[in-house]
Amino acid sequence: xxxxxxxxxxxxxxxxxxxxxxxxxxxxxxxxxxxxxxxxxxxxxxxxxxxxxxxxxxxxxxxxxxxxxxxxxxxxxxxxxxxxxxxxxxxxxxxxxxxxxxxxxxxxxxxxxxxxxxxxxxxxxxxxxxxxxxxxxxxxxxxxxxxxxxxxxxxxxxxxxxxxxxxxxxxxxxxxxxxxxxxxxxxxxxxxxxxxxxxxxxxxxxxxxxx
Amino acid sequence: xxxxxxxxxxxxxxxxxxxxxxxxxxxxxxxxxxxxxxxxxxxxxxxxxxxxxxxxxxxxxxxxxxxxxxxxxxxxxxxxxxxxxxxxxxxxxxxxxxxxxxxxxxxxxxxxxxxxxxxxxxxxxxxxxxxxxxxxxxxxxxxxxxxxxxxxxxxxxxxxxxxxxxxxxxxxxxxxxxxxxxxxxxxxxxxxxxxxxxxxxxxxxxxxxxx
DNA sequence: GGCAAACCATACGCATAAGTATGGTCTCTG
DNA sequence: CAGAGACCATACTTATGCGTATGGTTTGCC
Numbered sequence: 001x002x003x004x005x006x007x008x009x010x011x012x013x014x015x016x017x018x019x020x021x022x023x024x025x026x027x028x029x030x031x032x033x034x035x036x037x038x039x040x041x042x043x044x045x046x047x048x049x050x051x052x053x054x055x056x057x058x059x060x061x062x063x064x065x066x067x068x069x070x071x072x073x074x075x076x077x078x079x080x081x082x083x084x085x086x087x088x089x090x091x092x093x094x095x096x097x098x099x100x101x102x103x104x105x106x107x108x109x110x111x112x113x114x115x116x117x118x119x120x121x122x123x124x125x126x127x128x129x130x131x132x133x134x135x136x137x138x139x140x141x142x143x144x145x146x147x148x149x150x151x152x153x154x155x156x157x158x159x160x161x162x163x164x165x166x167x168x169x170x171x172x173x174x175x176x177x178x179x180x181x182x183x184x185x186x187x188x189x190x191x192x193x194x195x196x197x198x199x200x201x202x203x204x205x206x207x208x209x210x211x
Numbered sequence: 212x213x214x215x216x217x218x219x220x221x222x223x224x225x226x227x228x229x230x231x232x233x234x235x236x237x238x239x240x241x242x243x244x245x246x247x248x249x250x251x252x253x254x255x256x257x258x259x260x261x262x263x264x265x266x267x268x269x270x271x272x273x274x275x276x277x278x279x280x281x282x283x284x285x286x287x288x289x290x291x292x293x294x295x296x297x298x299x300x301x302x303x304x305x306x307x308x309x310x311x312x313x314x315x316x317x318x319x320x321x322x323x324x325x326x327x328x329x330x331x332x333x334x335x336x337x338x339x340x341x342x343x344x345x346x347x348x349x350x351x352x353x354x355x356x357x358x359x360x361x362x363x364x365x366x367x368x369x370x371x372x373x374x375x376x377x378x379x380x381x382x383x384x385x386x387x388x389x390x391x392x393x394x395x396x397x398x399x400x401x402x403x404x405x406x407x408x409x410x411x412x413x414x415x416x417x418x419x420x421x422x
Numbered sequence: 423g424g425c426a427a428a429c430c431a432t433a434c435g436c437a438t439a440a441g442t443a444t445g446g447t448c449t450c451t452g
Numbered sequence: 453c454a455g456a457g458a459c460c461a462t463a464c465t466t467a468t469g470c471g472t473a474t475g476g477t478t479t480g481c482c
Binding site for chain 2: 458459460461462
Binding site for chain 4: 423
């Protein structure tokens with residue numbers, strides 16, 4: 001049903017062909033709405049919601065505002081389009097991918113590992129969390145939280161937890177996840193290296209997933 | 212151990228005498244720098260860092276900008292003063308208070324309970340976390356994170372954890388804490404009622420603190 | 423090759439919020 | 453009770469960033 005590497009957003013891995021001098025001005029002919037959305041996701045992941053500004057984006061795309069307002073009526077529209085794209089492309093695929101695993105404990109372990117594998121792929125989510133007071137992103141992260149929480153809760157329930165205990169453990173796991181994102185991306189806490197990080201993930205799994 | 216009153220910042224509980232019509236304009240004579248700092252902490256807790264604006268603050272204090280710029284050279288100065296006040300008043304007291312408990316497991320449990328007792332008292336910290344990209348608050352939350360993480364790590368180590376395991380468990384506990392703040396204050400996730408919340412805290416303690 | 427439509431540049435308007443300049447009023451103290 | 457310093461109001465200036473108006477250039481297509 002799905003193809004392999006779709007888990008990781010193209011924008012985050014720079015899969016998009018880096019044809020001309022990508023650093024700044026890259027005058028690759030005309031632009032489409034999609035180009036703007038991808039660029040928006042890039043700066044969203046790198047610098048947060050507030051950094052998604054039309055004049056700034058236009059500069060990095062080698063054009064001016066005039067271009068932008070042909071493709072989008074407003075900045076909000078771009079933000080919404082970009083977030084929608086991200087949400088459907090990444091979010092839905094993580095869910096559907098993990099949901100297929102029958103054994104609940106294995107499903108949980110896989111979920112934790114997936115989340116940990118490519119931290120980069122969660123920069124957008126971290127940025128959205130950070131800007132959750134924004135009227136546009138608030139419903140998004142609320143929706144995503146509900147969905148992921150439900151996934152976790154069900155897995156724990158299937159793994160033998162009492163309904164309430166499953167709910168609590170799911171909440172614990174999910175808050176640990178988003179707290180980790182918040183404290184590691186772009187600030188705070190001493191950054192971990194690769195093996196320390198792997199060891200940490202193992203510890204989390206050992207602690208939060210029943211043997 | 213119900214000394215909890217000191218835990219909760221005065222600003223959050225409105226301990227300050229509510230002499231005249233506090234809702235809006237409250238013309239209580241002249242103002243001091245401290246008044247501005249307390250008011251700043253109020254809106255900081257209620258509406259985040261961005262909401263700490265001088266004209267807005269002036270309105271709620273019943274004065275104009277002219278007053279503000281007599282007490283402070285800049286908005287940043289106010290923010291720094293307010294955060295400093297909060298950090299020293301609240302943060303130091305939680306630490307020093309909990310550090311006195313000799314038994315490590317009891318110390319951990321007390322820490323979790325303290326944190327959970329008055330969610331209100333952590334609105335400021337949640338607001339700071341949210342604005343951690345701000346150049347002023349970034350070092351603050353970094354400093355606080357290090358301190359709290361060290362406290363947790365030491366407690367786990369004393370409780371018999373291997374050094375690395377203690378570090379990991381501490382990180383897990385701390386990220387769960389800040390993730391919880393992030394997802395509950397002012398957005399996201401369905402709000403919990405009182406008893407569900409208490410049950411959740413118990414679950415967290417049972418899961419993260421060794422028996 | 424010429425005309426629409428798609429795409430873009432330039433030059434504005436406008437709102438917000440910080441910060442400045444200047445002069446007023448209160449209050450304490452000698 | 454008078455003057456000095458503390459406190460505040462009013463009226464600016466300035467910077468940023470969204471959005472608009474208008475016209476220019478490119479591209480697909482007959």
